[in-house]
Amino acid sequence: MKQLHNIMAGICLVIGMLACSLPTQAQETQAEKSDANPVNVKEILFSHIGDTYEWHIGTWGHVHATIPLPIIVYSKTTGWHAFLSSRIEENGGTYEGFSLAPEGSRYEGKIVEQDEAGNEVRPIDLSITKITLALFINSLLLVCIILGVARWYKKHPQSPTAPGGFVGFMEMFVMMVNDDIIKPSIGPNYKKFAPYLLTVFFFIFLNNLMGLIPIFPGGASVTGNMAVTMVLAVCTFIAVNLFGTKTYWKDIFWPDVPWWLKVPIPIMPFIEFFGIFTKPFALMIRLFANMLAGHMAMLVLTCLIFISASMGPALNGTLTVASVLFNIFMNALELLVAFIQAYVFTMLSAVFIGLAQEQHEPKKIELEKTK
Numbered sequence: 001m002k003q004l005h006n007i008m009a010g011i012c013l014v015i016g017m018l019a020c021s022l023p024t025q026a027q028e029t030q031a032e033k034s035d036a037n038p039v040n041v042k043e044i045l046f047s048h049i050g051d052t053y054e055w056h057i058g059t060w061g062h063v064h065a066t067i068p069l070p071i072i073v074y075s076k077t078t079g080w081h082a083f084l085s086s087r088i089e090e091n092g093g094t095y096e097g098f099s100l101a102p103e104g105s106r107y108e109g110k111i112v113e114q115d116e117a118g119n120e121v122r123p124i125d126l127s128i129t130k131i132t133l134a135l136f137i138n139s140l141l142l143v144c145i146i147l148g149v150a151r152w153y154k155k156h157p158q159s160p161t162a163p164g165g166f167v168g169f170m171e172m173f174v175m176m177v178n179d180d181i182i183k184p185s186i187g188p189n190y191k192k193f194a195p196y197l198l199t200v201f202f203f204i205f206l207n208n209l210m211g212l213i214p215i216f217p218g219g220a221s222v223t224g225n226m227a228v229t230m231v232l233a234v235c236t237f238i239a240v241n242l243f244g245t246k247t248y249w250k251d252i253f254w255p256d257v258p259w260w261l262k263v264p265i266p267i268m269p270f271i272e273f274f275g276i277f278t279k280p281f282a283l284m285i286r287l288f289a290n291m292l293a294g295h296m297a298m299l300v301l302t303c304l305i306f307i308s309a310s311m312g313p314a315l316n317g318t319l320t321v322a323s324v325l326f327n328i329f330m331n332a333l334e335l336l337v338a339f340i341q342a343y344v345f346t347m348l349s350a351v352f353i354g355l356a357q358e359q360h361e362p363k364k365i366e367l368e369k370t371k
Helices: 002-018 025-031 041-049 086-090 130-155 165-186 194-212 226-242 246-253 267-310 313-357 362-370
Strands: 054-060 063-068 070-075 079-084 098-100 111-114
Touching (some): 041 267, 079 086, 130 165, 194 226, 226 313
Antiparallel strands (some): 054 063, 070 079
16 A cells, blocks of 8 residues: 555645646636626536537637537438538538537437438437547557656666656556555456556546646546446456356356245346446446536536626625635545546456456365465
């Protein structure tokens, strides 16, 4: 646990950079509205945490800095189409028969087309959305970090001194995850799963941190998207069940419980089999809900500034100060949560894998060692 304490001390040094970064989406949205119009908190929240076909960077006066993203769709009637999302706005909301579904629609905010009856239908959508682009950027950044650290070790294969600076910081991280999470949770066979679990930890942690940075290329809540957490959970599901031992499968279909819980009605086998799917589902929901809730809490606190704008300078000034202070606290807390959620997801994945590797033959192993 010594490595964990050292890493937490290093994380505290970063709080000074991120703690004061307030969400800017609310300010940008409000700047476009007149003072007489009420603040649409729902619109602000979902425009920030939702997935879109463009990446809005900021607004300066009447100038909107936006990155249009490629839309790639396949229609059953007209085939493949590829164009930038800005084409839809430039052509009055429709381009090549495709448009964005309006508010209140079943496919609100998604690319749709009209069928022969005039109904909205969804084409096969392979577009590069905001979350997808953020995923590519964060993954590339992670690869550069890991390869940069590996390059140092390649240049210093037998260095008598421990590395310092960022390389030493990353070494503490890797040792902490490997020695405090993976090795004790899985057991002797931990080396087979260490690359996957280390990748999961750093992938989640980096994406969590990038989601706290309010300026491009940060600000996209990648781990607050259920599709991303679902893929991570499915990878753990495959690692657990594909490499599970015979003892693991025996405990599922014929657990060591009284016979009347297995015959004639297989109560316990059904519960154990159902547990195969509930474990990754819990991993998916836990990570998604925690990261989404943090972003929504910070945005709601920021919206207090604009909601109270018409309530007088005294009340508005008080709520503004309170909002800023609570946002600083929430950013510092979210920095800690970013690490904790990566730690918990990796630890639970390692525990599930370790349970699938257990042989339940300690006496036999001890006798073989004595021989």
